[in-house]
Amino acid sequence: MNQYTERIYNGIIKENPCLILMLGMCPTLAVTTSAINGLGMGLSTLAVLIFSNLIISVMRNVIPDQVRLPAYIVIVASLVTVVDLLLQGYVPSLYSSLGIYIPLIVVNCIILGRAEAYAAKNPPLLSAFDGLGMGAGFTIALTLIGLAREFLGSGYAFGVRILPGSVEPIGIFIKAPGAFLIIAIIIAIMNAANISTAANKKVESCDGCCASCAGPCHDTADKEGTK
Amino acid sequence: MSNTSLLFIIITTAFVNNVVLSQFLGICSFLGVSKQIKTSASLGAAVIFVMTISSGVANLLYDYLLVPLGLEYLETIVFILVIAALVQMVEMFLKKTSPAIYKALGIYLPLITTNCAVLGVALTNVQNEYTFTQSVIAGFGTAVGYTIAIVLLAGIRERIDEESIPAPFRGAPVVLLAAALMSIAFMGFGGLSL
Numbered sequence: 001m002n003q004y005t006e007r008i009y010n011g012i013i014k015e016n017p018c019l020i021l022m023l024g025m026c027p028t029l030a031v032t033t034s035a036i037n038g039l040g041m042g043l044s045t046l047a048v049l050i051f052s053n054l055i056i057s058v059m060r061n062v063i064p065d066q067v068r069l070p071a072y073i074v075i076v077a078s079l080v081t082v083v084d085l086l087l088q089g090y091v092p093s094l095y096s097s098l099g100i101y102i103p104l105i106v107v108n109c110i111i112l113g114r115a116e117a118y119a120a121k122n123p124p125l126l127s128a129f130d131g132l133g134m135g136a137g138f139t140i141a142l143t144l145i146g147l148a149r150e151f152l153g154s155g156y157a158f159g160v161r162i163l164p165g166s167v168e169p170i171g172i173f174i175k176a177p178g179a180f181l182i183i184a185i186i187i188a189i190m191n192a193a194n195i196s197t198a199a200n201k202k203v204e205s206c207d208g209c210c211a212s213c214a215g216p217c218h219d220t221a222d223k224e225g226t227k
Numbered sequence: 228m229s230n231t232s233l234l235f236i237i238i239t240t241a242f243v244n245n246v247v248l249s250q251f252l253g254i255c256s257f258l259g260v261s262k263q264i265k266t267s268a269s270l271g272a273a274v275i276f277v278m279t280i281s282s283g284v285a286n287l288l289y290d291y292l293l294v295p296l297g298l299e300y301l302e303t304i305v306f307i308l309v310i311a312a313l314v315q316m317v318e319m320f321l322k323k324t325s326p327a328i329y330k331a332l333g334i335y336l337p338l339i340t341t342n343c344a345v346l347g348v349a350l351t352n353v354q355n356e357y358t359f360t361q362s363v364i365a366g367f368g369t370a371v372g373y374t375i376a377i378v379l380l381a382g383i384r385e386r387i388d389e390e391s392i393p394a395p396f397r398g399a400p401v402v403l404l405a406a407a408l409m410s411i412a413f414m415g416f417g418g419l420s421l
Contacts, residue, residue: 022399025258026343030251070311077304085300100350105304107343109255174415176249178406184400192395 004129011133018141022198024111028142029179031101035158038146039100040094042139044087046132048079048105053119053131055079060120072115073106080105110138111165149173149182233364236357240368242416246344247376249411253344257377258402260338267381271374273335275367277317278345281310282366285349286359306349314339344373379409 031041055075056063063071084102087095097101099142104105105111110206119127151157153174154161163169172178190197244250247257253274261267285306292300318336321329339345348369352362370408381406 026251026253029254041302072310073307073311074304077307081300083305093231093296100347100354103350104252106303106345107346108309144392170300172411176251177407177410180403184396184407187403188395188400189409191397191400 003126007126007129008133008136011130011135012137012140013135016137016141017110017113017134018138018145019190020195020197021110021113021130022187023113024138025183027101027103027108027144029183031098032142032146032149032179032182033153033174034150035143035147035154036094037097038144039139040087040091042135042142044083044098044102045105045108045110046139047083047136048076049131049135049138050112050116050128051109052076053114053127054124055123056115057122057127058120068120069112069116070180072112076111076115076218077106110134129171145182145186149178152182153178228410231361233361236361236364237368237371238419240365241372241375242413243386243419245372245376245413245416246347246369247373248406248413250344250347252347253342255371256342257373257380257406258399260335261377261381261384262386262401264378264381266376268374269331270335270338270372271377273332274344274373275370276332276341277310277314277336278348278370278373279363279367280317281313281345282352283346283359283363284309284313286357286362289353290359303346303349303352310345310349321384344369349389365417376409376413380406383409 011017015021018028019162027041027045032038051070056072059071059075080103083105084095087098087102108168115132118130122130150158151162152170153172155161155167155169173182189195240246246252247254256270260270274337274385288305288309289299289302293305314336318329321332321336331411348366352365355361357365380402387401387405396404
């Protein structure tokens with residue numbers, strides 16, 4: 001396995017951002033009401049992640065260390081705006097069902113986390129592959145969670161009816177509480193299967209910063225404070 | 228939506244569309260900083276402070292800078308930078324003027340920059356075409372809803388710690404289950420006829 005495929009394997013299996021590192025919980029909970037929504041959100045994040053990793057890696061020697069986080073945020077926000085406008089123009093139905101969560105990709109911990117942890121230290125092509133792997137891992141996780149919620153909650157899968165009409169689906173799974181329920185069940189299963197995740201503290205998720213979304217801003221705050 | 232009454236906005240943002248339990252914004256800090264009632268209440272206070280101000284500032288910038296220049300599509304970039312700068316300024320201002328408040332809220336302020344709820348409210352206000360007053364009230368209401376949710380969860384977690392929970396559910400899963408039950412309870416507010 002060369003280092004490029006290793007990056008993709010790492011993103012999808014070993015350090016799956018959603019299931020193992022437990023990053024980006026907001027979109028994971030919010031948009032997984034159906035498999036299509038999960039897939040759309042995953043692919044949008046994937047696109048942003050590849051290009052943000054690529055651009056940040058190309059510019060890693062140009063951006064001064066003190067202002068790197070604001071610089072990253074501007075790069076990511078620009079890319080998110082591009083994705084936002086593209087979705088609005090070409091897939092209006094997905095755009096309206098994902099709504100506010102598209103611009104909120106900016107504050108997704110995965111993106112700044114990868115920029116800081118990987119793209120800032122590695123060459124461009126490898127960083128782009130890291131973005132691809134992480135994005136693919138996020139997309140797969142979101143699609144599967146969306147599929148599970150859609151199936152349990154409405155009896156559909158990718159908009160196609162699977163359960164016969166006589167079977168009553170468990171409606172709560174596509175409502176807000178269902179999001180918390182399904183993630184709780186997934187983490188419990190992973191705990192029972194003894195898989196190391198950020199939830200059971202066996203894996204360092206970017207120094208634990210993202211668990212409380214504190215990392216990047218603590219850094220800037222410290223820097224501002226010492227100026 | 229532009230002439231909705233202010234009371235309606237407060238109740239909708241704080242309870243019916245609770246920012247954490249039905250919109251899923253600010254989940255990181257909701258799960259991360261809810262171990263004790265005291266700390267979560269302080270975080271809530273800091274969020275109320277920042278969100279109210281940032282909603283107002285974001286609204287002014289959008290109405291008087293972005294719209295006249297025809298740059299509405301830059302809202303995401305402008306808002307995230309404004310919020311980050313604003314949090315820094317609030318922090319410095321509090322440090323100078325009221326050390327007591329700074330001592331209580333200071334360490335939570337940086338946490339808020341990346342709190343997606345703050346950006347989320349600013350963007351929702353624009354979508355709803357709220358006026359300045361309505362935006363400020365919406366920001367305040369949302370933050371109150373966040374505070375209620377996080378303090379309630381912290382209360383539940385303080386009790387959970389003393390219970391014997393099946394091993395696989397210890398830690399994050401049981402907290403998420405508690406959040407799910409709270410979310411079910413908050414769904415009840417959806418039935419309010421306003």
